[in-house]
Amino acid sequence: GKDQWPRGDEGVWRDGMRTVDKDVQAVTRSIVGHVQTSLARQAYNLDNLGAYQAAALSARDDLLVNWNTTQLTFTRKQPKRAYYLSLEFLMGRTLDNALLNLGLKDKFTDGVQKLGFNMEDVIEQERDAALGNGGLGRLAACYLDSSASQELPVWGYGLRYKYGIFQQLISPQGEQLEAPDPWLDNQNPWELPRLDVTYDIRFYGRADRLDDGTGRAVWHGGQEVLAVAYDVMIPGYDTASTNNLRLWESKPQRGFDLNSFNAGNYEGAVEASNSASAITSVLYPNDHTTCAPNRSIPIHFGKELRLKQQYFWTAASLADIMRRFKNAGKNIREFPDFVAIQLNDTHPTLAIPELMRILIDDEDLTWDQAWTIVTNTFFYTNHTVLPEALEKWPVPLIENVLPRHMQIIYDISMNGQVLLASNHVSDIQLTAFVEGQPKQVRMAHLACIGSRKVNGVAELHSELVQTTILKDFVEFEGVSKFGNVTNGITxxxxxxxxxxxxxxxxxxxLKIEKSVxxxxxxxxxxxxxxAEDKAFRAQWSAIKQRNKERLAHHVQTTLGLIIRTDxxxxxxxxxxxxxxxxxxxxxxxxxxxxxxxxxxxxxxxxxxxxxxxxxxxxxxxxxxxxxxxxxxxxxxxxxxxxxxxxxxxxxxxxxxxxxxxxxxxxxxxxxxxxxxxxxxxxxxxxxxxxxxxxxxxxxxxxxxxxxxxxxxxxxxxxxxxxxxxxxxxxxxxxxxxxxxxxxxxxxxxxxxxxxxxxxxxxxxxxxxxxxxxxxxxxxxxxxxxxxxxxxxxxxxxxxxxxxxxxxxxxxxxxxxxxxxxxxAINEYAESYWNIEPVSIPTGGL
Ligand code: GLG
CATH class of the missing domain: 3.40.50.2000 (Glycogen Phosphorylase B;)
Structure with missing residues (x-):
């Protein structure tokens, strides 16, 4: 309607809108245009890196058209949305994938060729976006691809680490050496800085309970850090549907602490700015190990920064989700009808006490009202039953960094005990998620009790979740809360x-379209x-053979090793x-x-x-x-x-x-x-x-x-x-x-x-x-x-x-x-999140 065109002449706007490029000439024009203006480089000395950058900027223009249409459609239709909170997104390279999903790979290959470049060499110039350790992070990336491809309204939320997973070098003795991964050094054409989308995130300070009988508290003082949004476009395959992955960067609230600066404490002022930026500076490189196993390093050693990462990210994401929900003009009680939040492992579990804090302290809801909303909003996926990989946070650490959240966690625990007693199962120690000496919070238990549903990632694993680490909860809450969604790959x-x-x-x-x-x-x-057709088998194995040769060639050019392919x-x-x-x-x-x-x-x-x-x-x-x-x-x-x-x-x-x-x-x-x-x-x-x-x-x-x-x-x-x-x-x-x-x-x-x-x-x-x-x-x-x-x-x-x-x-x-x-993603959409596909018109607005 007219309200979507607040200024000027709609016809003039429409005339200026671009659509997704259609022919090879449009592709080459767009690439040349980016060489000329975005990169300010010359045709005669353009190298593969320059060609990659121009091709990427050109593909990005196409993605943006679809991304815009998708977001506008969501805003207009207000469907229930799901948010995938993951501390890791192991995306890899984007250009090839984006072109295939857009259906533009052939045209770009052609266009790049006409400009004197080879598409494979151009693609090789891109650095991996390696913001993850392994399977958990790559799963998140596959799920984003499937969500967009299935036209499901799903956004990802994560952190924009300055350094991804370390680069591995092997010394002459065969030792692994680690080097930083400065993946953003050549700039990143796939992200949109949203310098206007920011939130203040608090740490430390004090939480004072009000004695007005409402259970509310005021959290004040401490450190405030700014969260800034960067958006990454996630194109669906063979559809205009293009979702968003929003990554947060931490920044000091003001460039410097002016007070210390004026008092002559230059170093102190710069330090505050350093510590704010430190939060999103590096991905923790541990997969299933919170500390070195078989050695007696205290489990919480040096981990305050990791806790701050987790809170920074969940708080910024929830604030953003809440703002979007409120902009739609809904009543807060309808929150779970419009929002489902998936917790990818226990890393985002602080979202549970954080949403309680928002609902009770800011929205004036009672504990029970808030708890009803929370437990209808979150879904928790467990990814491991290895004891050394189950997250535990020491109570004194949480108390210091997040004093209000520690109060809420204690309240959740206590309320659980009350419920237990009323259900006459007080012999089960299930709410002992605050336990041990020194006291620690078991995050898997908190995630479980605060979620609508809990699942494992393969049948055997989901069975083990229910019979080992969360056994007591199955007894208390009933088996129907627990399920399985076997993982998948795109x-x-x-x-x-x-x-x-x-x-x-x-x-x-198969004699059907590839897209089918x-x-x-x-x-x-x-x-x-x-399989019974000899000629087909010959073709099948010839392809395997060529793939082996491709690998051998890759190893030879990168490592200088000769591998036999027979x-x-x-x-x-x-x-x-x-x-x-x-x-x-x-x-x-x-x-x-x-x-x-x-x-x-x-x-x-x-x-x-x-x-x-x-x-x-x-x-x-x-x-x-x-x-x-x-x-x-x-x-x-x-x-x-x-x-x-x-x-x-x-x-x-x-x-x-x-x-x-x-x-x-x-x-x-x-x-x-x-x-x-x-x-x-x-x-x-x-x-x-x-x-x-x-x-x-x-x-x-x-x-x-x-x-x-x-x-x-x-x-x-x-x-x-x-x-x-x-x-x-x-x-x-x-x-x-x-x-x-x-x-x-x-x-x-x-x-x-x-x-x-x-x-x-x-x-x-x-x-x-x-x-x-x-x-x-x-x-x-x-x-x-x-x-x-x-x-x-x-x-x-x-x-x-x-x-x-x-x-x-x-x-x-x-x-x-x-x-x-x-x-897999359809199982989550139907049996967990209760969301439906939204079809997106092609051809821009
Ligand atoms: C975990 C598990 C893997 C699993 C993956 C995705 O160890 O077995 O496939 O998550 O669910 N950290 C992981 O890689």
Missing amino acids: PRRWLDQCNPELSALITKT WLKDLTKLEGLLPF AMFDVQIKRIHEYKRQTLNILGVIHRYFALKKMTPEEKKKVNRRVVFFAGKAAPAYYIAKLTIRLIVNVARVINADPDTKEYLQLYFLPDYSVSLAEVLIPASDISQHISTAGTEASGTSNMKFCLNGGLLLGTVDGANIEIAEEVGENNVFFFGHLTPAVEDLRYQHLYHPVPIEEKCPPLAFVLNQISAGVFGGDGVYEPLLNTIRQSDYYLITDDFDSYIATLEMVDEAYLDKEEWIKKSIRTTAKMGKFSSDR
């Missing part, structure tokens, strides 16, 4: 973008009959962690190495050639994980140089694992390893990516491996190892009835002894790592080693039957439909 990035040849073959074979099967991935089942590619890429058992893999490689050394030339002829790849980062303080990297690198050095074996076995640790590296590795894999101790990997998501690209899976009966096997059939996966129910018992036996490894598992004892003897150098440096296995062996290496080796041999045998292997590969891809993140 097939746009993880098939169409990273494996264009396979995507094209699938489209040709990419949005309904179960359509892949149509590939099943083609071998099976065996890949394990993920964070380095004891529970993920990269150690089991490397011990298996060493076992294979010695077996090869014993073989006669005749025997070797029958051997299945293998190239084993590892990649992944270790948390900087995680000593054992860093030793694992060092061992892998040094074993590689010996094996790759040994003339007896190097033709049959090669081993590589590829440094600085990233989303972009995964996009090259995954399509090239014949088999990938997902070998966590049963019950420890909540889901895993790279397992889905490998299988979608026709790589087979070697794994334990854990996480989403189980559901993948259910879909593709047990005979198309390679499973080994003990099952979850056995784990506790085995651990008990290790502690109280230990059997020497020499007796329990002689081949493993031999391998460990060779490492100790210095065959791979190190001068005793690996002993602490080996001792984790020799002593309590918490992750069950000694129990699973034999079945692991036997299964590796089955894999060899299966691979030698080439045709049968390709059939397995085709069948695997064909049955991966369930694991599209579209399916």
Whole structure:
């Protein structure tokens, strides 16, 4: 209506509006225009980086048109919205993905070519946006892609870290070194600074309860920091729907503290400004480790800044959500009818007491009214049951940084006790989420009690959540509050973008539009009959071969290493962690190495050639994980140089694992390893990516491996190892009835002894790592080693039957439909958030 055009002549406005570029000429004009004006560079000396920047600015213009239309449509229609709060968004590169989603990839490839550049080289110029550690952050990125693609009104909220996950370097000794990741140094064309969208965020100070019987309090004093919004456009695939990811940057409220400045305390004044900016300066590089395990560092050591990050982000996001809600002119009691907030793990749990604070202190609601709103607004997803990864915050720390929130947390706890008593289940200690000495707040319990629903991320994991860490809550609140949403991955990035040849073959074979099967991935089942078609199999395996060559080429140009491509590619890429058992893999490689050394030339002829790849980062303080990297690198050095074996076995640790590296590795894999101790990997998501690209899976009966096997059939996966129910018992036996490894598992004892003897150098440096296995062996290496080796041999045998292997590969891809993140996000939308798609008109306003 007229109210949307507050000024001037509507016709003149419409005339000036751009639409999404349609032909190649429009694309080249736009790129040249950006070279000329935005970059102020010349055609004659433009390099690949300049070409990337101009192409990115041009694509950004197109995204903005759709983004604007989408946001205007939301404002007009006022649908219920969902907000995805995640401390991590592991986005990777944007240009290629944006062009594919916009349907402009071919035109840009053409246009860039006409201007004298190669699209692949241009795409390679972009730095990854690596604002995450691993699966949890990448899941958030996939969910944003699916939300926009499904036209769901979902916004992400996170932090705009100045430095993302550290860059990993490997020293000549094989040690991991960390370097900062200054990803914003070349500027970021994908973000829009919203310098006008700001909030004041308070820390420290005092909270005085009013004695007017309302339970209200006034929080005052302390430090105030400014939150500034940066918006990142999230384009849907084959739709104009373009959502928003809002990232907060912290800034000092005023440039300087003028008082200290005038008093001659220049340093003190600058310091205040430093400490405000520090909040969003760096992503914490820990995945599942709050401190180094097996060592006695106090859990809260040096973590005040992390707590401040969490509060800064949740408070700014809630203030923003509240402002938008109020602008729509609704009554506060209707809040849960228009707002659903998803808590990605416990990191944003402070949003629960923060919303209570807003509703009680600012909106004058009673405790019960506020609690009803809160518990109908939040949804909590748990991502791990590992004890060392469950967040706990010391009460004195919260009391100091967030005094009002500590009061509210105590009140929530107390109210829980009252409810308990009235339900006659006072024997259950469920509200003991403030516990221990010194007292700590268990965030998973707070998140659970303050949410409408709670879910895990794969069937086994959701079961474990309900029977272990949140068992008491299931008893108290009823099982219907608890559910499962098995994770998913976006097939746009993880098939169409990273494996264009396979995507094209699938489209040709299914005889349907690419845009159809990419949005309904179960359509892949149509590939099943083609597993029996010899010519199709030849095409399928030729693509796998070219992807292996692409990887080999990438490794050669970036690392200078020559990799043979006439071998099976065996890949394990993920964070380095004891529970993920990269150690089991490397011990298996060493076992294979010695077996090869014993073989006669005749025997070797029958051997299945293998190239084993590892990649992944270790948390900087995680000593054992860093030793694992060092061992892998040094074993590689010996094996790759040994003339007896190097033709049959090669081993590589590829440094600085990233989303972009995964996009090259995954399509090239014949088999990938997902070998966590049963019950420890909540889901895993790279397992889905490998299988979608026709790589087979070697794994334990854990996480989403189980559901993948259910879909593709047990005979198309390679499973080994003990099952979850056995784990506790085995651990008990290790502690109280230990059997020497020499007796329990002689081949493993031999391998460990060779490492100790210095065959791979190190001068005793690996002993602490080996001792984790020799002593309590918490992750069950000694129990699973034999079945692991036997299964590796089955894999060899299966691979030698080439045709049968390709059939397995085709069948695997064909049955991966369930694991599209579209399916997952629709489950959240329907069964959790209660939101509906909003269709967005194409062609601008
Ligand atoms: C966690 C879990 C993974 C899970 C991922 C996404 O460890 O198993 O796939 O979240 O739910 N921190 C993680 O990577």
